[in-house]
Amino acid sequence: MSEESSVKITVTENGWYQVEGPTQIIAPDGSLIREGSKFFLCRCGHSNAKPFCDNTHKTCDFIDDGLGKKAKKD
Ligand code: FES
Numbered sequence: 001m002s003e004e005s006s007v008k009i010t011v012t013e014n015g016w017y018q019v020e021g022p023t024q025i026i027a028p029d030g031s032l033i034r035e036g037s038k039f040f041l042c043r044c045g046h047s048n049a050k051p052f053c054d055n056t057h058k059t060c061d062f063i064d065d066g067l068g069k070k071a072k073k074d
Contacts, residue, residue, distance in 0.1 A: 007019060008021055014062055015044075015062075017042075018040055022037055042054070043057075043064075046062070
């Protein structure tokens with residue numbers, strides 16, 4: 001994969017997947033949802049704008065047990 005076409009996906013702590021690089025978001029029927037070079041995708045499952053993050057993870061107490069332990073509050 002060339003540097004120009006590479007895509008980087010960052011798993012944010014207790015939040016979205018940040019996608020950087022030339023990307024197409026495709027629907028199950030094969031249609032193009034959006035094309036661009038920076039996206040924030042939901043991984044909490046509660047977004048009202050799936051597959052995109054709408055910041056609902058901040059109000060639904062989403063905690064990633066694997067990556068978000070540092071942010072967990074008692
Ligand atoms: S990760 Fe942000 S709404 Fe789901």
